[in-house]
Amino acid sequence: MGPTAAVRVDPAHRRAERGRAERGLGRRHRAADVSVPPSALDPVVLHHIVNDLGWRDLRPLQRDAIGPIVAGEDVLLLAPTAGGKTEAAAFPLLSRxxxxxxxxxxxxxxxxxxxxxxxxxxxxxxxTGWVGRGVALWHGDVSTSARRSVLWQRPDILLTTPESLESMLVSVNVDHRLFFAGLRTVVVDEVHAFAGDDRGWHLLAVLERLTHVVGRPVQRIGLSATVGNPAQLLTWLQGSGAGVRPAQVVAPEMSAPAASAPAAQSAEIELDYVGSLSNAATVIATLHQGEKRLVFCESRQTVEELGLLLRQRDVTVFLSHASLSVDERRRAEQAFAEARNCVIVSTSTLELGIDVGDLDRVIQIDTPATVSSFMQRLGRTGRRPGAARNTLFLCRSADTLAAAAGLLLLWSRSWVEPVLAPPEPRHIVAQQLLAVCLQEHRVGDRLWPRCWNGLEPFGPAAEPIARHLIEHGYLDRDGGMLFIGPAAEQRFGRRHFMELTAVFTGSPEFTVLHGRAELGRVDPSLLTEQVHGDRRLLLSGRSWRVTYIDWRRRRCFVEPADGGGRARWPNRGWAGLGLELTRAIREVLLGADPPVKLTRRAVDRLVARREELSELVHPGGNVILRDKDGDLHWWTWAGFRTNATLTATLSDVVDPASRFDDFSIRLREDLMPSQWRELTTDAGQRLCLPEVSDKAVSGLKFSAALPKRLAVATLAARSADIKGAGTVLTEPTRFVNLRG
Known part of the structure; x- marks a missing residue:
């Protein structure tokens, strides 16, 4: 049976099975033998939970989710990785x-x-087979014939992505009103992964359009790992139904007494300093032999380099990152799931709930940027009864060691970042106006806000964007109706407007082929830079020699090489550290240690780093330090967006090059303490948004469909932390001069 085939059960067989279930949960177990509440779920579903899965009970999350889901409420199910969230949603939905x-x-x-x-x-x-129902896939890798089967069979559950939903709504091959006529519920898995960026706005907009097409409210169920603001996340997920539809957060394991205990007491965390990637490879190859280890890295380049180093040490290793081909990743993940003594090295692609089998260890190279990300990774271990969740940090520098210690300090206090939607998504509004005109062919020039049920910013507040689209030919208007204009055809119309369905701009990578097999994609700079001798690439943890480059079709062909390969991709996703994490790093430098195991190497390096940076941290406030070269830096320890806001606000005293990072801002060399006090007295009342470069605007997808001033305003709002900047300006600042 193919992946799109719907499972159907003979009605007589189903009636007999239901009778057996109602008479006593089958022959192996009877109602008195199990703790699952017999009346809460459909008897056939309950029968299979007990006799097919062999469960004697449901988890607290799964029990507590039944009532609100069966009642049709909007729900956020919150549990750690592998907490049974999929079943908590699926069992009551199958019963309904x-x-x-x-x-x-x-x-x-x-x-x-x-x-x-x-x-x-x-x-x-x-x-779904338990109750005679069907399930199917619909996404970019599903074949055309399989999609035809989906449209014909209309499976009860459709597994898809927001981009594929958008494609279905705008496709001339899909009668979306007929196909979605029976839609009752939308389950959003890993909802926190959507809500924190523009894919979340896109998802909300598409769900509102689906609700408008269906003509009735659609239940929304979100599945999430731990977040710092679950109630706010649920309100976000409800969209236009917030405050109208009943809703609740279901998170019994998070509110239980065990969950409120210090996090460090329930996991085995070790922090080590290794100094280099080569040393990290030696530690990984030596420790925990015979076990299955998942290693997380913060870049694709590090994944490739570590994979090669481990192979050189005779470790069975597999790789996973976004620039490897789908087949390469799938083969690696399947082989890893079936192997025992092996390592898989990955970026965050394996952070979410993809099953890679029964893991023994998680190892982290350097540190993730958020506590939430660390908790996702930690949750991949400890799934066997009696096994503890564990992570070994291997830090390559003193800075990443301090950052890891700061992150673990926050985690030990049960602090997790709130998930917040990016502000002012005007470019997504422009994309949605174009998409709804593709979907409906013609839309009333006064009725289009109804397509999103009044949800802002897709409602009346989008009028200036609609006017701009009309004035610049992206939309045409005739007889009070809007439709796709020539500028939209020219800018986004290639391949049936495929570019319009994705909210991110992909980097222009070259596809790498060995014969007919696709290995993955590389940054074009590796193919254009000057080299002496063979041009060699590092991909899938192996070196390859480039034999031919097809510039027109953006492809290159390779054959195996015995070494010398290089890997490189731009780090486009880096947004800087937040205020809380940079302040936790400052705490570490002031002497705080996270309550985890620190190796002797880590302890010694932290002690040395505290001594090296002792002049830059002060428990009572911030430091403005003039170094031995006369350069003046304001050490705020406040995070990238906070420092960007402070730089814009205090432009009169900031270095003309406006240089800043997560931790400090470079000031004018001639600044005196008296000038500083005068200029910062009222700065908290005149905070400014950061300046935005033309390059940044051009990198904002769909910015071409926006007035430039609105594109700039969007990026400026997203680059700022007004609250954090206000906090820093209330803190005392002391001037320090280093002795020569």
Whole structure:
């Protein structure tokens, strides 16, 4: 049976099975033998939970989710990785599907990654088969014939991405009103991964358009790992239904007494300093032999380099990152799941709930940028009964060691970043106006806000953007109707407006081929820079010699080489550290240690780093330090966006080059303490948004469909931390001169 086949059960067989379930949960277990509440779920679902899965009980999350989901409420299910969130949503939905006789595609299951959908499909196919229902996949890697089968069969549950949903709505090959006529519920897996960036705004807008097409409210269920603001996240997920539809957060494991205990007491965390990637490879190759280890790195280049180093040490190693081909990643993940004594090295692509088998260890090279990310990675271990969750940090520099210690300090206090939608998504509004005109062909020039049920910023506040689209030919207007104009055809119309369905701009990478097999993609700079001798690439943890470059089709062909390969990709996703983490790093430098195991190397390097930076940190406030070369730096320890805001606000005293980073701002060399006090007295009342470069505007997808002033305003708002800047300006600042 293919992945898109719907499972159907003979009605007589189903009635007999239901009778057996109602008489006593099957022959192996009876109701008195189990703790699962027999009346809470459909008897057939309950029968299979007990006899097919062999469960004697449901987890607290799964028990508590039944009531609100069956009642049709909007719900946020919150639990650690591998906490049973998929089943908590699926079992009551299958029960509703049976009792309320849902027909057609009644449930959409939306994920941020195609790989996660592929991983979930066999599990959900098993569950839907219990009640004679079907499940199918629909995303960019699904074949045309499989999609035709989906449209014909209309499976009960469709696994998809927001981009693929958008494609279905605008496609001339999909009758979206007929296909979605039976839609009742949308499940959004890893909802926190959406909400924190523009994919979240895109998802919300598409869900509102689906609700408008269906003509009735659609239940929304979010599945998430730990977040710092669950109630706010649920309100965000509800969209236009917030305050109208009943909703609740279900998180029993998070509120239990064990969950409120210090996090460090329930996991085995070790912090080590190794000084180089080569030393990290030696530690990984030596420790925990015979176990399955997942190693996280913060860049694709580090993944490739570590993979090669481990292979040179005779370690069975597999790689996973976004620039490897789908087949390469799939083969690696499958081989890793089936192997025992091996290592898989990955970026954050394996941070989410993709099943790679029973892990023994998680190892972190340097440190992730957020506590939330660390908790996702930690949650990949400790799934066997009696096994503890664990992570070994291997830091290559003193700075990443201090950052890791700061992150673990926050984690030990049970602090997690709030998930906040990026402000002012005007470029997504422009994209959605174009998309809805593609979807409906013609839309009333006064009625279009109804397509999003009044949800801001897609409602009346979008009028200036609509006017701009009309004035510049992206939309045409005739007889009170709006439709796609010539500028939109020219700018976004290639390949049936495919570019319009994705909210991110992909980097112009070259596809790498060995024969007919696609290995992955590389940054074009590796193919254009001057080299002496063979041009060699590092991809999939192996070296390759470039034999031919097809510049027109952006492809290069390679053959195996015995070494010398190089890897490089731009780090486009870096947004800087936040205020809380940089302040925690300052605490570490002032002497605080996280309550985890520190190796002797880590202790010694932290002691040395504290001594090296002792002049830059002060427990009572901030430091303005003039170094031995006369350069003046304001050490705020406040994070990138806070420092960007302070730089814009205090432009009169900031170095003309406006140089700043996560920790400090460079000031004018001639600044005197008296001038500083005078200029900062009222600075908290005149905070400014950071300046935005033309290059940044051009990198904002769909910025071409916006007035430049609105594109600049969007990026400026997203670059700022007004609250953090105000906090820093209330703190005392002392001037320090280093002795020569």
């Amino acid at each position: 599907m049976s009792s309320e006789r849902w027909s057609g595609t009644s449930v959409l299951y939306v994920c941020p990654l195609k790989a996660l959908l592929n991983n979930l499909e066999p599990r959900l196919r098993r569950y």
